[in-house]
Amino acid sequence: MSMTMLLHVTIPAVLGRLLPVLLVPCLLALPAWAADKPSAGPAEKDLDPGVRMSLQLMKGPYFKASPEEYLSGGIGASIVGNHRYAVKLLTMAIDSGGLNMEQLAQAYLNRGMARMHINQHRLAVEDLTKALESMPDKYDTYFQLGNALRALGAFTEAIIAYNRALELKPxxxxxxxxxxxxxxxxxxxxxxxxxxxxxxxxxxxxxxxxxxxxxxxxxxxxxxxxxxxxxxxxxxxxxxxxxxxxxxxxxxxxxxxxxxxxxx
The missing domain is CATH 1.25.40.10 (Tetratricopeptide repeat domain)
Structure with missing residues (x-):
């Protein structure tokens, strides 16, 4: 057999045996985006709290926020003056249906206060009224209700709310x-x-x-x-x-x- 014919016969045979060996490492090295399943996200403990909440809001594959996390996040946003974001987070906490009565009252109270800061006083009155339905003996809720009613010019109703706050906390x-x-x-x-x-x-x-x-x-x-x-x-x-x-x-x-x- 001539050398040319030998090469035509042996090279394909050798490549046939080598290709699986050569391709396996390449397949193992495929980037995460080419895999059938998404790669694992960063560990929860390694994330900045703000990044974590953003991921939760995007409802991505990383985490599923709990109602309590939305509640605490909303209160935190309100404390630093981000009242519109607070309304969004507290709404998600309320709509989740996973809060107990005390937490629900807290969510409505804080959303009502945040809404007052963005001049949504009528919605604030609705929230504060709902907070009192959940926890009817909270002096601070009556106080904030009085503030919202005062802003609306409902002075008689505001005085009644302040009276109740003072009854509960002389x-x-x-x-x-x-x-x-x-x-x-x-x-x-x-x-x-x-x-x-x-x-x-x-x-x-x-x-x-x-x-x-x-x-x-x-x-x-x-x-x-x-x-x-x-x-x-x-x-x-x-x-x-x-x-x-x-x-x-x-x-x-x-x-x-x-x-x-x-x-x-």
């Missing part, structure tokens, strides 16, 4: 302060003074209570008390130059002939 200074602000808006200046005074008694450094009480005193024609409150506010806010303007304006008014009180 001496709660923020509720006295906010109820006082509603009385002030309504022109019930004596009631406003009473509430601001109670807030100050509970929290002597509540500077805004001094400022608003000064407005109520001024409306009642009690100039000296109004001036004293402005000075107290200034002591708590020494860098606020606008207070000096308010004090000067009030002193000018005090020097004029007294007008009849503007409020009740």
């Amino acid at each position: 001496g709660y200074a923020p509720a006295y302060y906010m109820r006082g602000s509603v009385w002030l808006i309504k022109g019930d200046n004596r009631l406003a003074v009473n509430d601001f005074s109670e807030a100050i008694r509970m929290r002597p450094k509540m500077d805004d209570a001094f400022y608003l009480r000064s407005q109520a005193y001024e409306a009642l024609g009690e100039w000296d008390k109004a001036l004293a409150d402005l000075k107290s506010f200034h002591l708590l806010n020494p860098l606020d130059d606008s207070v000096e303007i308010s004090i000067a304006r009030l002193r000018t008014r005090m020097a004029e002939p007294k007008a009849s009180p503007a409020g009740r």
